[in-house]
Amino acid sequence: xxxxxxxxxxxxxxxxxxxxxxxxxxxxxxxxxxxxxxxxxxxxxxxxxxxxxxxxxxxxxxxxxxxxxxxxxxxxxxxxxxxxxxxxxxxxxxxxxxxxxxxxxxxxxxxxxxxxxxxxxxxxxxxxxxxxxxxxxxxxxxxxxxxxxxxxxxxxxxxxxxxxxxxxxxxxxxxxxxxxxxxxxxxxxxxxxxxxxxxxxxxxxxxxxxxxxxxxxxxxxxxxxxxxxxxxxxxxxxxxxxxxxxxxxxxxxxxxxxxxxxxxxxxxxxxxxxxxxxxxxxxxxxxxxxxxxxxxxxxxxxxxxxxxxxxxxx
Numbered sequence: 001x002x003x004x005x006x007x008x009x010x011x012x013x014x015x016x017x018x019x020x021x022x023x024x025x026x027x028x029x030x031x032x033x034x035x036x037x038x039x040x041x042x043x044x045x046x047x048x049x050x051x052x053x054x055x056x057x058x059x060x061x062x063x064x065x066x067x068x069x070x071x072x073x074x075x076x077x078x079x080x081x082x083x084x085x086x087x088x089x090x091x092x093x094x095x096x097x098x099x100x101x102x103x104x105x106x107x108x109x110x111x112x113x114x115x116x117x118x119x120x121x122x123x124x125x126x127x128x129x130x131x132x133x134x135x136x137x138x139x140x141x142x143x144x145x146x147x148x149x150x151x152x153x154x155x156x157x158x159x160x161x162x163x164x165x166x167x168x169x170x171x172x173x174x175x176x177x178x179x180x181x182x183x184x185x186x187x188x189x190x191x192x193x194x195x196x197x198x199x200x201x202x203x204x205x206x207x208x209x210x211x212x213x214x215x216x217x218x219x220x221x222x223x224x225x226x227x228x229x230x231x232x233x234x235x236x237x238x239x240x241x242x243x244x245x246x247x248x249x250x251x252x253x254x255x256x257x258x259x260x261x262x263x264x265x266x267x268x269x270x271x272x273x274x275x276x277x278x279x280x281x282x283x284x285x286x287x288x289x290x291x292x293x294x295x296x297x298x299x300x301x302x303x304x305x306x307x308x309x310x311x312x313x314x
Contacts, residue, residue, distance in 0.1 A: 004017065004297075004298075005017075005047075006278045006279060007278075008122075008152070008179060008180060008207045008209075008278055009179065009205040009206070009207050009278075010152075010177070010179040010205055010206075010207075011151070011152050011179050013085055013121060013122070013151070013152065015047060015048040015085055015278065015279050016044075016045055016046045016047050016048050016279065016297060017272055017278075017279050017296065017297045018046065018048075018268065018279060018280065018282060018293060018294065018296055018297055019048040019049070019050050019087070019209055019279045019280065019281040019282075020037070020038070020041045020046055020048065020049050020050065020281075020282070020283065020284075020290075021050050021211070021281045021282055021283030022034075022049055022050055022051035022052075022055060022067045022068075022070075022071055022283070023050075023051070023052070023055050023056070023067065023283055024037075024283045024284070024285050025037075025051070025055065025056070025066070025067040025070040025071065026055070026056045026059065026062065026066035026067055026069075026070055027055070027056040027058075027059055027066075027067075028285045029285055029286075031070050031073070033285075033286070034070045034071075034074070035070075035074050035077070036287050037284060037286075037287060037290055038071070038074045038078075039078070040287050040290055040291070041290060041294075042078070042080060042083070042084075044294050044297070045297070046294075046297075047083055047084055047085050048085045048087070048279055049071055049084060049085070049086055049087070050087045050088075050182075050209075050211075050281050051067045051068050051071055051086070051087070051088045051089075052067070052068075052088055052089035052092065052093075052124075052126055053065050053068065053088060053089065053090060053092075053093035053096065053107055053110065053111050053114075054089070054092040054093045054094070054126065055067035055068070057093070057094050063094060064093050064094045065093070065110065065111070065114045068088060068111055068114040068115050069114045069115075071086065071115060072114055072115040072116035072117070073116070075115075075116065075117070076116055081116075081117060085121045085122065086115060086117065086120060086121050086122070087120075087121060087122035087123075087124060087154070087180075087209075088111050088115070088120055088122075088123065088124070089123070089124040089125070089126035089156060090103070090104050090107040090108065090111070090123065090124070090125065090126060091103075091107075091125055091126035091127055091129060092126045092127065093107055093110075096110075098129045098131060098132055099125050099128075099129035099132045099136075099137040099140075100129075100132050100136065100137075100140075101136050101137075101139065101140040104137065104140040104141065104144070105140060105143075105144075108120065108123065108144055108149060108150065112149060118148075118149070119148055119149050119150060119151055120149065120150045120151070121151045121152065122151065122152050122153075122154050122179075122180060123141065123144065123150040123152070123153050123154065124153075124154040124155065124156045124180070124182060125137060125141075125153075125154070125155050125156065125158070125178075126156050126157065127156060127157040127158075128155075128157060128158050128159065128162050134162070134165060134166050134169055135169050135173065137166075138153075138166060138169055138170055138173070138175045138176070139173075139175060141153040141175070141176055142170075142175040142176040145176040146176075150176075152176070152179045152180070153176050153177070153178055153179070154178050154179060154180035154181070154182065154209075155178040155180070155181050155182070156181070156182035156183070156211070157182070157183070157184070158178075158181065158183075159197070160195075160196035160197045160199070160200050161196075163178065163181060163197070163200050163201075163206070164200050164204075166178055167200075167204050167206070178206060179206060179207060180206065180207045180208075180209050180278075181197065181200075181201055181206050181207070181208050181209070182208075182209050182210065182211055182281070183197060183208065183210055183211070184210070184211060184212050185208070185210035185211075185212070185213075185271065185274075185277075186210065186212055186213050186214065186215045186219060186267070186271060186280075187215070187219055187248055187252075187267055187270055187271065187309060187313045188215050188218065188219065188240045188244070188245060188248055188313060189212065189215060190313065193208065193210065193274075194274075198274075198275050198276055201275075201276040202275050202276045206276070207276065207277075207278040208274075208276040208277045208278065209277075209278060209279050209280070209281060210271060210277060210280050210281065211281045212281075213267070213268055213271055213280035213281055213282040214264055214267055214268070214282050214293075215237060215240055216237040217229070217231060217237040218237040218238075218240040218241070218245065219248075219252070219263070219264065219267035219268075220262070220263055220264040220267070220289075220292065221249060221252060221253065221256075221262075221263030221264065223237050223238060223240070223241055224241075224249070225241065225246070231285075244313065247312045247313070248309070248312050248313045249263075250312070251308050251309050251311075251312035251313075252266050252267060252309065254308065255301070255305045255308065255309065258305075259299070259305075261295045261299055262292035262293075262295065263292075264282070264292045264293050264296075265292065265293060265294070265295040265296040265299055266296075266299070266301070266305075266309075268280050268282060268293060268296035269296045269299040269300070269301050270301060270306060270309045270310075272296065273301060273306055280296075
């Protein structure tokens with residue numbers, strides 16, 4: 001299945017075209033199931049895993065960091081550290097909210113411990129913190145990079161003006177710059193990224209690694225009129241089941257049928273072809289779900305297929 005690796009611009013990181021979302025680990029997938037998912041992903045050539053210190057703090061009895069712990073245990077058990085590019089985040093962890101210098105330091109040390117690594121490959125600001133000066137945040141990240149505890153820094157959920165300002169400060173002050181943006185972006189949620197954000201990313205060579213690549217499961221094609229789906233995300237995905245959503249599903253069905261691949265793989269292949277996008281993030285609760293995503297790594301849609309999907313979702 002080996003998909004062609006893609007370079008995150010401004011880095012030495014070559015990543016698989018599908019980033020595996022670790023939000024399900026210790027939530028809808030227990031440790032054994034999480035190990036199975038990571039094994040199948042790695043066997044397909046996958047090397048890019050996304051998590052955060054806040055995962056899975058919403059589960060009763062969990063404090064946050066459980067997903068990082070599972071990934072760390074898996075890398076240790078499989079001797080997979082050198083083959084795995086680990087991305088984690090700071091800013092939303094329980095008791096470690098925001099992007100003040102002391103918060104970033106404490107959160108990074110805790111994430112390093114849970115992951116069982118001496119450096120984080122890609123460290124995201126999980127969301128913008130308007131209460132903390134951007135320069136303070138960027139200096140804190142820069143210190144971690146200079147110490148060798150973080151390889152590259154990135155931003156998630158930043159608006160275009162703030163991302164542009166952060167890049168300008170980094171350039172002016174000689175600080176480590178955000179090399180990746182992680183926005184909410186998919187075939188049925190396009191307005192947030194397309195436009196100003198995409199312009200900043202493509203203009204400044206910031207790689208886009210979008211989350212909710214499958215719209216909480218809607219773009220797998222399993223949500224249809226009159227169909228009840230047992231999923232922790234059913235309510236979120238169900239909101240897309242309107243006239244536009246049905247148009248998108250019809251276009252996906254057409255392309256997937258013609259190519260003999262799952263609907264989910266087509267959805268992700270469309271996303272990977274958008275300006276600035278390097279590797280969409282998607283998660284799977286089961287190995288069978290993951291197998292529906294993996295063909296995206298080698299699926300090149302034709303201009304006609306891309307146009308069909310783009311028009312249907314407009």
